[in-house]
Amino acid sequence: MKNLLILAVGWFVLSSGVRADQSVPDGWTAESPRREIRPDFTWDPSGGPDQGSLIIRADHRAGLMGSWTRTIPVQGNHHYRFSVDRKTEGVALPRRTGVARMVWLDASGGKPKHAEPSDLSYRPGERPRAEPELPKLVSTRDGWDRIEGVYLSPPNATQVRLELHFRWGEPHSSVRWTVPKMEVTQAPAPRxxxxxxxxxxxxxxxxxxxxxxxxxxxxxxxxxxxxxxxxxxxxxxxxxxxxxxxxxxxxxxxxxxxxxxxxxxxxxxxxxxxxxxxxxxxxxxxxxxxxxxxxxxxxxxxxxxxxxxxxxxxxxxxxxxxxxxxxxxxxxxxxxxxxxxxxxxxxxxxxxxxxxxxxxxxxxxxxxxxxxxxxxxxxxxxxxxxxxxxxxxxxxxxxxxxxxxxxxxxxxxxxxxxxxKPLHWPSLGDFQAEIQAHRPVVDPIP
CATH class of the missing domain: 3.60.110.10 (Carbon-nitrogen hydrolase)
Structure with a gap:
């Protein structure tokens, strides 16, 4: 395993965006939970800040959902830095609509368990199952949001599924994602x-x-x-x-x-x-x-x-x-x-x-x-x-x-x-990381 896993792989240079079933960066696929709410997926080879972008766009309908996904190999008990850039158009709440996730998987494709017992468990001492990681927004520049985080892979993790989501978008709204990076890194110093x-x-x-x-x-x-x-x-x-x-x-x-x-x-x-x-x-x-x-x-x-x-x-x-x-x-x-x-x-x-x-x-x-x-x-x-x-x-x-x-x-x-130090809960994982993506939209009360 090299110390640097760069997901930015070769792609065809095209004059305009392409459909999801045409040439896109190697390994990336377009998914939606239901066909009737599937948005439009395109690849723009010149649509990112320094590279192309994976685009998910709604038509005239509200509430469409879909994601770009790719699964790559990892090693257990290693620290990885995930980073990706996001740009939204016509999106009222990027924190809910443009969500990046990492899902650790074992060799069988199931969710592995963390190395240490949960700090809070319904069954004391049990190692909680690894739930999705949600990297956080850390900065914004020229309209692009940098989303990243450092994570320790579970001991028996062999792969990770990267997901770039578009959720419940407004009509004609879109999210652009650059091709993410996963880098092996040092353990962060305790805070x-x-x-x-x-x-x-x-x-x-x-x-x-x-x-x-x-x-x-x-x-x-x-x-x-x-x-x-x-x-x-x-x-x-x-x-x-x-x-x-x-x-x-x-x-x-x-x-x-x-x-x-x-x-x-x-x-x-x-x-x-x-x-x-x-x-x-x-x-x-x-x-x-x-x-x-x-x-x-x-x-x-x-x-x-x-x-x-x-x-x-x-x-x-x-x-x-x-x-x-x-x-x-x-x-x-x-x-x-x-x-x-x-x-x-x-x-x-x-x-x-x-x-x-x-x-x-x-x-x-x-x-x-x-x-x-x-x-x-x-x-x-x-x-x-x-x-x-x-x-x-x-x-x-x-x-x-x-x-x-x-x-x-x-x-x-x-x-x-x-x-x-994150706190992992059974069935929820690192709940603190999920709050911004999951907390409700509340209309102001007069």
Whole structure:
């Protein structure tokens, strides 16, 4: 087996696109689940960014489906990099219509099993069957989307079927695919990160300065455990102050965000602090991400407000920002946001791998659900006593299980995770990779 399997093979130079039953790149065939929904398949030898393109096009009818497919040999227990370019025309949702898949097969043409037991299995210790891999969109240039991913082939895999799909297209829409590449590559380096939560009620003092300074030793404790991201609770300068939301509100940047930014730089880590922001005549419940360079990486304004905040004159936010850090992409939400699936979903739609969640109190089942349904890591920092069996200060895994939790006030818990390690489920495979292709289309409700 050569170290490089290039699928771009010779083809006939033609002056225009050709039908699927004429000359196309070697080994590629056109398929459709049913003849009556079969789209049109053509090959354009000059229709790609630097080569030809495999085209699937709808006629005047909606909902047509088909795919270009090819099966090639592979070796088991090898890492492969898949890459392909895609261009759509007249397609409303390329994430659903233009989908690339890889299906591992054994010598008999069946699905092999993964090398390791699933992290979550209905039968503990069982090796899950290898389900289709869905490479992700990584960049766009000149109208072409680059879709790629690195995958470990199952031990007894001998071949892989490559599929370039056109699904449920609009009338006269089309998807162009370049000829994909499969390259043997090195195993990706682990993306290890240490996530920490602080379990503390700042009961003493009345001022913002007195409240925030109570977290210094806890941040130092977490940093001493090599935490890369430390999450503090919600509205921490307001808690137990006896004042109103407006009394605790500050500009951002401002004294409290500056204080935590200095601690982040001192300990070479990231800190998420729950504060109340004043912006002119408006106030917001916010989570602020401070970086190891001592600057504000970004802030998130709480989108869903409970009765008390509405009655207290707080304004909701309307954005779902996700921020790049040196270890991965971080999103934030605040307390009541966790009662609704939309907030965490919008963050994961934008690439969040970790969601920091300062939260006063919440049903812990909702924390598990938000992590599980998006296959992200979630860190909650709460004001609830552990014995209440309510919200926990905890780190949740992609499957919604609790990796670590804090039981005592004034304590810190830390969990080490690998952001690059996929979670394979029985019958679903890497569900996180499937979310964008499978999640529904939702019309806005007035």
């Amino acid at each position: 290890t990160v240490r996530l920490a939560t602080v379990h503390f009620q700042p009961r003493d003092g009345k001022t913002a300065k007195q409240k925030r300074e109570q977290f210094a030793t806890l941040i130092a404790d977490a940093a001493g455990q090599r935490a890369d991201l430390i999450v503090l609770p919600e509205t921490l300068t307001f808690y137990g102050s006896g004042g109103s939301y407006a009394d605790a509100a500050e500009p951002i940047p401002g004294p409290s965000s500056d204080y935590f930014a200095k601690l982040a730089m001192q300990h070479d880590t990231y800190i998420v602090a729950g504060l109340i922001e004043r912006d002119g005549h408006l106030i917001y419940n916010v989570a602020v991400l401070l970086g190891p360079d001592g600057n504000i990486v970004g802030k998130y304004r709480k989108v869903t407000l409970p009765r008390g905040e509405i009655e207290g004159g707080v304004t909701p936010g309307d954005q779902y920002p996700v921020f790049e850090t040196r270890f991965g992409k971080v999103g934030m939400m605040v307390c009541y946001d966790g009662f609704f699936p939309e907030v965490a979903r919008e963050l994961s739609n934008r690439g969040a791998e970790v969601i920091a969640w300062p939260v006063w109190g919440c049903n812990p089942l909702l924390a598990s659900a938000r992590a599980c349904e998006n296959h992200v890591y979630l860190i909650s920092s709460t004001y609830m006593d552990f014995s209440d069996n309510w919200a926990q200060s905890a780190i949740y895994a992609k499957d919604g299980t609790t990796l670590a939790h804090a039981e005592n006030w004034g304590s810190v818990c830390v969990a080490e995770v690998d952001l690059g």
